Amino acid sequence: MWAVISQIPVPDVVARAGGMLSYLPVPSPLVAALALTVLFGLVWLLHWSITPSSNQLNLYYNQSNPLTLCIPKRPPRRVETTSSIEHAATTRHAPLPNVAKPPSTTQTLPKRLAARCPSLTDKAKAIFTPSRWLFNGHLQTAAVTKLAFFKGYDVDYHRELVSLPDGGAVALDWYPSFEEQPDSSIPIVLILHGLTGGSHEFYVRALVQWMTAAPYHYRAVVMNNRGCGFSELLTPQMYSAGYTDDLRFVLNRLHRQFPDTSMLAAGFSLGANILVKYLGEEEGRCFLQGAVAVGNPFNMLKASEILSEGLLGSLIYTKVMRNNLVRAFLRHKQVFNGSGLDVDLVAKSRTLYEFDDLMTRRMFGFETVRDYYISASSSPWVRRVRVPLLCLNSLDDPICSFQSIPFQDCINNPYVVLATTAHGGHLGWFETGADDNQIKPWWTKPVGEFIAALEGTQVVTSGAQAR
Structure with a gap:
């Protein structure tokens, strides 16, 4: 199903009405209180009159030339129960005894997903029903930020600082730590955060908890980009939407470190773009067994243009992103002294485009912001991906427009599975929890199923698939 999101200009009558407000008398406190009461009453009635409709998930993949996987027949892992985090008891792997290499079988990727990923393939289960409280993409998106410190999603990370070849550093946050669970055979899922984010973000912690608890029992490691996740910036270089060298390193x-350990990856928003671009650059050299890209902007130029043209995009979203970038920049401003950047001018940038013009494109050697956006886009690299990849996007995402999704390239590449929902916002997909007053993320189910389905598998390539 294709959805069309129209761009609605602001009518002149709104501007005229705004000018007339200055001539109205200031209401008394009593009148103001009554007006607010009526307003909240109308909102309440609207809320209960709206029953969110279920969204059937739409799946796009190559049906004429399906990917073939080699799947080992392994005995189930033995697990032992240990300490738990607040929301639920978790179990951890016990080291396995030395056993002979098990036999394997083959299965196409679509059949593998049909058998292991009901949240993607089963029509009765591949459904997202938005929470009654979050009935559009803007509310779903806002909830991601408001739930940054949502109770019940606490993770006690172990931080490791990794030095980079140019003198910079990234912070890797592990859970569970190797002190808590020393078994190095536990599958690892590497998680990449979004713009100015880190391991503290709600969506990151939600995936960490989901993948480390039953039934998966993985080890999660979050890669905090340079200067992100409350880490120090050591050199006058941050990161960008298209810079993949740090991820590669x-x-x-x-x-x-773990040559025999299954390794998979998941990226969100800007992290999804970096991950997909990296996969395309590496082609067949990548050793990841599977990857997931959630809320990927794909085409940075088109996504930026659409975002800037929209009313809420230009007035709210781009300004919020600009503010977050400037705040992150100022946190490390002493590092940029003598770097050739005008620190004061960057701090005064008024829009996201201005920040990228004064900061990002100069830092990475681009002539114009347009050149930077084109170079950073992951969409041209989708056709070169040679790792089973799930791309999950919402068609009402107000930040990463569906118009930037390379539908045909995803369908043509047998390594790529594209899943879309009509609603969900940007990294939201919140559904009703245990009762109507609670919400929980839905996307963890298809993401977890896909990652687990690819763990331990190998691709059986053919000439057509290798092109």
């Missing part, structure tokens, strides 16, 4: 390092 970290993954190569993890592979050297």
Whole structure:
């Protein structure tokens, strides 16, 4: 199903009405209180009159040339119960005895998903029903920020600082730590956060808890970009939407440390763009067994243009992102002294475009912001991805427009599965929880199922698939 989101200009009558407000008398406190009471009453009635409709998830993939996977027949892992975090008891892997290499079988990717991913493929279960409280994409998006410190999603990370070749550093936040669970055979899922985010973000902690609890029992590691996640910036270089060298360095390092451990990855928003671009650049050289990109902007230029043209995009979203970037920049401003950047001018940038013009494109050597956006886009790299990849996007995402999704490239590549929902906002997908007053993320179900379905598998390539 395709959805069309129209751009609605602000009528002139709104501007005229705004000018007339200055001539109205200031209401008394009693009148103001009554007006607010009526307003909240109308909102309450609107809320209960709206029953969110269920969204059937739409799946796009290559049906004419399906990918074939080699799947080992392994005995189930033995687990032992240990300490738990607040929301639920978790279980951890016990080291397995030495056993002979098990036999394997083959299965196409669509059949594998049909067998292991009901939240993606089962029509009765591949459904997202938005919470009654969050009935549109803007509310779903706002909830992601408001739930930054949502109770019940606490994670006690163990931080590891990784030095980079140029003198910079990234912070890796592990859960569970190797002190808590020393078994190095536990599958690892690497998580990449969004713009100016970190391991503290709600969506990151939600996935960490989901993948480390039953039935998966994985080990999660969050890669905090340079200067993110409350880490120090050591060199006058931050990160960008298209800079993949840090991710490449970290993954190569993890592979050297754990050569026999299953490794998968998940990226959100800007992190999703970086991950997909990296996968395309590496092509068949990547050792990840599977990857997930959630809320990927894909085409940075088109997504930026659409966002800036929209009313809420230009008035709210781009300004919030600009404010977050400037705040992150000022937190490390002493590092940029003598770097050639005008620190004061960057701090005074009024829009996201201005920040990228004064800061990002100069830092990474681009002539214009347009050149930077084009180069940073992951959409041209989708066709080169050679790792099973799930792309999950919402068609009402107010930040990463559905118009930027490369539908045909996703369908043509047998390694890529694209899943879309009509609603969900940007990284939201909140559904009703245990009762009507609670909400919980829905997206963890299809993401967790996909990651687990690919764990331990290998791709059986053919000439057509290798192109």
